[in-house]
Structures are given as structure tokens and as C-alpha cells.
Amino acid sequence: MIDGALQRKAISGEFQAEIDVTDGGGVQTYRFSWTADPLTFRDVISLWRWNEHLIDFMCELIRTSGLQGYVWECPPVTQESLNRQFEFTLISTGKPYHNKADPSSFSEHFSDNGCEDDVAVFYNLGGDATLVVPEPVGTLTDYRDLHRFLKNGSRGHKLALFQTLSETIKAELSDKPLWLSVAGSGEPWLHFRLDTRPKYYQYAPYRRP
Template identity: 45%
Template sequence: MIGQICWVDERWDKRRKYWFCFNPTYRLKNSEMRIFISYRRADVGGHADIFVGRIADRLIAHFGESNVFLDIQTIPVGREFDEFIFEQIAQADALLAIIGPDWLTELKVREEEKEDFVKAEIQSALNRGVHLIPVLIGGAFMPGTDQLPESLKRLSRKNAFAVDSGRDFHPHLTNLINKLESLTIPTYIDKGPFRGIRESYNKGNTLRFQIHEKDELLSYNDVIERWIHDDQFRSFFRSLLYDSGLSSYVWETPPITSNHLNRPFEFVLLSLPKRFGSPDRETYAQYFNVDAGDNGVIAFDNLGKDALLVVPSPCKTDVDYTNLAAFLRNAPEIQQHALWRMLGRCVKQRLSSKPLWISVAGGGVAWLHVRLDSYPKYYRYMQYRAEP
């Protein structure tokens, strides 16, 4: 399938927009890449379309002009405008949010008028986990968190590209194109009402996941509640890890506090060399009790008292629970459900205004132990080490 580059040209008559599509002459490195570009026509003193047109010309030149077409068309007959636009965003792999010097002013104006399609487009991309790249034009600065409504605050944390209209225009566009080509096309895993979005990095050794339910990106609070109460979700969550293709891995989540429960939930799997040797059934032996806790899944403080450990008791003498991957291969289903259920309960009890890091470190004791840490003691994924 040949990739497409598309954007919306915003017409503030509130009745229609224009849809532009470009077909490149050759496949992108990510051959099914779809890009949605959203901008305000009233931006840059009402001349944003000129700037965006230059960006489009450069994209056309890069992807091959002979097979590129520019088609101005209205919404298909009988289709609702917003329904059509959001369908396109749902199919996109990346959204370019063009931000000029008048972007924030227009945001406030549209807020008062209760209708802002650009805001809705960006919000939809954020909620769907679509790659979102802010592109700064006309000397604009990236909006701060305090300047954005609650639904767009995550936009301020995105890495932005500044595109100059002068002599640096082409180098800037080259960098932007390289960024687009380097984006990882996500893999979608659907089961019942749930959709997992998996992105692969570092030659497949780092996998990043987000989870949707009925097109809504789940928050940390959503996942905690589903770990505790939802059998179907726990089965789905287990399948994301079990079918990851990694034989041994670290599992890490971003830090969470009681004030950040609504942040989108995500996690990473970091591949580890396959473990050899015997599982360590001795270190935690004093705590093991298949009749205690939840189906033998127990929780206790570590020796340093700076972490809570959630640990499964062996269901039989020779079982291998060396790490999380081994546990998912060898533990009975009822105990696997118990692990996530117990973890959800422990997280709720442990939550406070101080950050909590939840992970399976993959080192030290060769027996599965999920860690609830007060600091990122063994964290390897640098993006998750910072406090929320």
C-alpha cells in the first residue's frame, strides 16, 4: 500500500473543510504511513495556508511529484463533517499540528464559541495514541501547559519542530521528513472491547504499549480498576505480554501519584538475555503459602523497606517462575489473574502524593517479584525515571 499524506485546511464558516491527499511515488520506510496535518487558516495573520502550501510542496517533491495529486473536495454526500474527519484521524499514524503565532489566540476565541475543530482533532489524536508532532511556524513558541485546556495539556510535552520560512526552510523540512520516516508504525492487538497498541524500537528489543477500550485510551486509574475487577481485561493484558515475542524481559510503567491517576497508562517491555540456571525458590521461601493472599500471590516489604513486592508462591515444587515471562508460561490461569488482581489492590493502597514506580526489574532474585518502589531503583527505561 502506498502511503498518503493528508491535512485539513480549516475554513471557519463552520460548514465545510477541504481535504488534501498526496500519493508518493515510492514506499516510505514505513510503507503504510498515513499522516494527518491540521492547521488554522486564520493563523500567521490569516496567511497560514501559504506557509502550509510550502510545506506541502516540499513533501510532494520528496515523495515524488508524478504520483502526487492535490484534490479539493467537500465531505462525501450524506456524511457528517466531524464523523468523516475523526475517521481519518483514526486511520492516521501521525498528526502534524501546525502552530503559528496566532494559534493560542484562536484557541481562546474558539473556546468562547464552543466549537473548535482543530482542538478536537488534536484531542482525538492524543486520545487515540496517534503520533503527534507539533510544527511551529511564523516564529511561534510551543504553548506551555498552563496555556492549554486540560484536554490538550499533553500537547505541551511533545517534541516540536520549528520550521523557518527563510533559508533554513529546506533543512528544517528535511529534519521533519526524516522524523516522519523514522516513526514506528504501531501494531494493533484487538480482543473484545480492548485494543493494544504496540510500538517496536531498538530492533525489536524495546516494546511500548498503550491500551484502548472502545476507542478510549485507558488511564492509570482505568487499568488499576480493571486489574482488580475485570477478568476479560486481565486476560487481554496477559496476552499482550505473553504474545510479545520476547522470551525474557523487564516490565516497567511510568511513575504514578494519587494526583496523576488520569494520565494515560502505558508500559514497556525491555528484552533481556534468556536466563539459564534454576529458579531461586529459597530467598522468598519464608513468605510462600499457596493458601495465603490471593491464590498464593502475596505482598510484603523488601529488606530495605523502600519497596513493596508482589510475589507468587510456587504452585508445585518444580515450577519455574524465574521471571514474568516464565510465570506467564508456567503458572495456572487462576494464579495469573491473582497476580494482577493483587497488584491492583496493592497499588491502590500504596498510592499517595509521592511517586510510585511499578516494575518487574528482571535482576537480583531469580523469582518473579513485582516491585512497587518509592524511587526508580532499577529502572532501565530513561523516560520513566522522571517524576510525573
């Protein structure tokens, strides 16, 4: 538990969450357990591939966090640190960064096969980060940020996104730190970042390798 934090707990089936709340609710750190055993990064990356219940639980906790604008950040992970307890932190940004969704900056990477749950994976323009991006379902799709995706996206699209994250993290893991986050201040479309440095990180404890 973080010093000075208020702690909330949530249960869904065999999964439990402990949420440390600081800064008047503006910073929320989530940790999980399964049948009372803490979940590690190794566990969660694997479970995202096949355990729909855990994905549902995490998505619902984030969606009902009470925050409207926020960033989502994980501590850095390497092959050697996979057995540390998994956690992520939501940091309030106050208002959402964007007033409307616009996926056009990513459109060249989207498929054209008519599937409603497609997820694109590609490098950013600088080539120093891998992006995992849910593709629009139609012209009115509003995935401007994580909050809107969790509110508007289908269950199938959420499952597909986290399954793709699992596969991408496994492919990117090495002996060098990998930072997984959603920043969102740039393009007005949800994109998870797998970075080699904490480029846009706001939560100071996670900036250290």
C-alpha cells in the same frame, strides 16, 4: 506514538492495544483502550480488580511479544496523575537473567494453606519497596521471571496476581511517585516491585518523576 516507532495494533473483544516498537523490537511500549476510549492508570488499576478479559489480553500480549528475556516497566504514578493514559514498556535483556527458578529467598513470606493461586505481599529487605510475588504451586514450579510465569502459570494464578497488584497499588498510592516494575536481575523468582524511586529502571523516559 513514539517518534520513529513502528506501530502494531491488537484487538480482543472491546479492548484494543497499540504497541510502539523501537530498537529493532527490543523496546515495546503498550497502551490500551476500551470501546475506543484510552485507558488511564485509574481505569487499569480498577479493571485489574475485576475484569478478567483485560488481564487475559495483557498477559497474552506480553507472552507473545517475541522477547525471551525482558524487564517490564511502568511510568511513575501519583494520586494526582491517575488520569494519565496507562502504559508499560518491555525492554529486552537478550537472554533471560536466570537458568532456573529458586523461590527460597522469599519462602518465609509464603503461606502454607495449600491454595494454588496464592500471592504474597511484603517489603523488601531494605524496606524501600513493596514486593508482590506469586507463590510456588509445587516444588517444580518455574516462575523464575515474568516470561516463565505467563507461560507456566495457571489462569487463576495470573488473575490473582493482577488483582493483588490492584489492591496493593491502591494502598500505596500517595502524592509521591510510585514506580511499578519487574526487574528480575536479582532473585530468580518473579516479583513485581512498587518502588519509591526508579532503582532498577532501564527505560530512561520513565526514570523522571
